[in-house]
Amino acid sequence: MAGAPAGASKSETTTRNAPGMADKTAPTPDALRAAVAAQRGMVERLFETLAAGSQGNPGIMRDTYGAGENFGHAVMVEAASAAGLAVTTDAAANTYATWRGADADAPVILMGSHLDSVPHGGNFDGAAGVIAGLVTIAALRELGVQPRCDVTVMGVRAEESVWFQVSYIGSRSALGTLPEGALEAKRIDTGRSLADHMRDCGGDPGALRRGEHALDPRQIRAFLEIHIEQAPSLIEAGFPIAICTGIPGNVRYPDARIVGRHDHVGTPRRFRRDAAMAGMALAHALDEIWAAHEAAGTQIAITFGRFHTNAEMHGMTTVPGEFRFSLDIRAYDEAVLADLEAQMHQAIGRIEAQRKVTFELGQRASAAVGPVDAGIRAALTDGADRLGIAAMPLGSPASHDAAAFAAAGVPVAMLFVRNEHGSHNPKEAMEIDDFMAAATVLALWVAENAGVPENTG
Numbered sequence: 363m364a365g366a367p368a369g370a371s372k373s374e375t376t377t378r379n380a381p382g383m384a385d386k387t388a389p390t391p392d393a394l395r396a397a398v399a400a401q402r403g404m405v406e407r408l409f410e411t412l413a414a415g416s417q418g419n420p421g422i423m424r425d426t427y428g429a430g431e432n433f434g435h436a437v438m439v440e441a442a443s444a445a446g447l448a449v450t451t452d453a454a455a456n457t458y459a460t461w462r463g464a465d466a467d468a469p470v471i472l473m474g475s476h477l478d479s480v481p482h483g484g485n486f487d488g489a490a491g492v493i494a495g496l497v498t499i500a501a502l503r504e505l506g507v508q509p510r511c512d513v514t515v516m517g518v519r520a521e522e523s524v525w526f527q528v529s530y531i532g533s534r535s536a537l538g539t540l541p542e543g544a545l546e547a548k549r550i551d552t553g554r555s556l557a558d559h560m561r562d563c564g565g566d567p568g569a570l571r572r573g574e575h576a577l578d579p580r581q582i583r584a585f586l587e588i589h590i591e592q593a594p595s596l597i598e599a600g601f602p603i604a605i606c607t608g609i610p611g612n613v614r615y616p617d618a619r620i621v622g623r624h625d626h627v628g629t630p631r632r633f634r635r636d637a638a639m640a641g642m643a644l645a646h647a648l649d650e651i652w653a654a655h656e657a658a659g660t661q662i663a664i665t666f667g668r669f670h671t672n673a674e675m676h677g678m679t680t681v682p683g684e685f686r687f688s689l690d691i692r693a694y695d696e697a698v699l700a701d702l703e704a705q706m707h708q709a710i711g712r713i714e715a716q717r718k719v720t721f722e723l724g725q726r727a728s729a730a731v732g733p734v735d736a737g738i739r740a741a742l743t744d745g746a747d748r749l750g751i752a753a754m755p756l757g758s759p760a761s762h763d764a765a766a767f768a769a770a771g772v773p774v775a776m777l778f779v780r781n782e783h784g785s786h787n788p789k790e791a792m793e794i795d796d797f798m799a800a801a802t803v804l805a806l807w808v809a810e811n812a813g814v815p816e817n818t819g
Contacts, residue, residue: 389505389809391749397501398802404441404500405794405801408493411437413485421482421788426525427455427549427559434477438492438517445500447515452576454535455565457517461499461509463812468511469583471812472772473498473804476521476532476763483522484790486590490779490797492517494588497798498805502812509812511583518763519563525549526556527616529729530766537770538575541727545570584738585767585774586807588800590792592760596780602796603803604756605742606776609732609765610663610692613703615723617688622719624675624683637685638671640717645669647709648691651702660698661757665690694757696731732758732765735773738807742775745806751799753777760785777803 389397415437416422416430424430435457442449442459450458460470475491495515502509519532526547534540545557545567552559557567596604622635648664655662672684691706693699710721746753756778764774777800782791 389502389507389806391806393505394501394806394809395749395802397504398497398798398805400504401497401500401801402794402798405493405497405797408437408441408496409485409489409794412489416479416485418479418482418788422479422485423481423483424477424479425481425551426478426520426522426531427556427563427565431478431519432563434489435517435519438477438496438515441496442515445496447499451564452536453566453569453574454519454532454576455560455563456519456532456536456576458514458576459496459499459517460512460514461503463509463511463513465510466512469581470512470514471509471583471808472514472516472585472767473587473808474514474516474518474585474763475587475589476518478520478522478525480522480524480786482788483786484788486779486781486790486792487592487785488518488521488589490590490792491588494797494801494804497801498808501801501805502809505809507809507812511812513808513812519565521763523614523727523761525551527614527727528556529612529614529727529761530763531556533763533766535570536576537579537766538573538577539766539770540570579767579770579772582767582772583811584735585764585772586738586776586804587762587764587774588777588779588797588804589758589762590781590785590790591756591778592758592781592785594782594784595756595759596754596778597782599754601752601754602780602793603746603751603753603800604778605739605746605753606734606764606778607739607755607757608694608734609758609762609768609776610661610694610760611696611699611731611765612690612692612729612761613699614691614727615689615725616727617724618686619722619724620685620687620719621722622683622685622717623681625681627679627681629681634681635683635718636681637719638682640713640719640721641669641685641687643713643717644706644709644721647713648706651705655698660693662691662693662698662702663759664692664702692761694731699731729761729765730769732762732768732774734768734775738773738775741811742777742803742807745810746803749802749806751803753803
């Protein structure tokens, strides 16, 4: 990887050519900063356009395979077309904007993220990664970089699993790893299948059923994703950006329930089959497991996203005979994740015996742990240092499309941008200055690596 010679100031010209930059010197850090900063107007305009056209009242509503997500992709297509990039789509209606390299056979560098949102979410979750990719290409073209490989921005469909309760639909469709039966999953608000929604948005679910897919992992040099942080770790630590150290895998039960017996409120405890108390007991048991892992320095997360009695039957004077919940368990190590699920089943067995209830967990979903490529992570860390941008290492608390690429064998890396109020809510508070810092680090890596001929994963 090209860099300033030992002892050189950041304003001096780099004398070594970077891969993919034949007959040209690599941009200096000062030149890179200036070229990225020149794209600020475009950045602000794109974020403002996205927000104005996908209002969720409150927040943002870019519904997966619906009008909101379609709008986000239309904004991307317009910006990419205006920049003269080659725009294509695939069978899952993912969008690609490509800056053509000199060697059509060289493995591609992919940048991007998703353009959908959770209901009433924020404007930056996902979209920041797509805009950062467009900024990177614009800045490098301004500097006269001539890549040997294609450099592509991918606008990914359907990352937010809340809509169809399936993870990474767009990225896994593109990679040929969409789980069996996923196309029959129903959207939570319409009751219509993923295949129907995909077809409405210009996709071809039939091609996916035949096993067709747009991306060959062997022909991808790397997938790089910028994303806002989803917990206030950078706010707490005082850093504008972070270099991702890993993406957690997860096990999910989106529609679980506990069956007991509805009883009169005066029923003595020994006779009760209280489903709500059984739900509370499971939550307590898993929280104790989480606390033990945290005390031991092992990062995990356990979330009951839904946790409620049956609204048609519950009442102040009725012992609940039914309880529903969703459960998400995540960890950075597959063995830890498997052990957590085993402990969950053990806890359920004890609670069923103690409370005389039955757990019906329903369909199980999962996503693999996403390891970050060590070489790319080190290069991003070095690049941030050379650019004078303060960055810290940070494990992702959330799942991201990069994990689907990692599971397919593609080298991946992520950069996180400081965000005060977390994500998946209308109050996302990313500062444009912080975003520009992350985009500059990304642009430096692409400038120095575009066109590397082999997949190093």
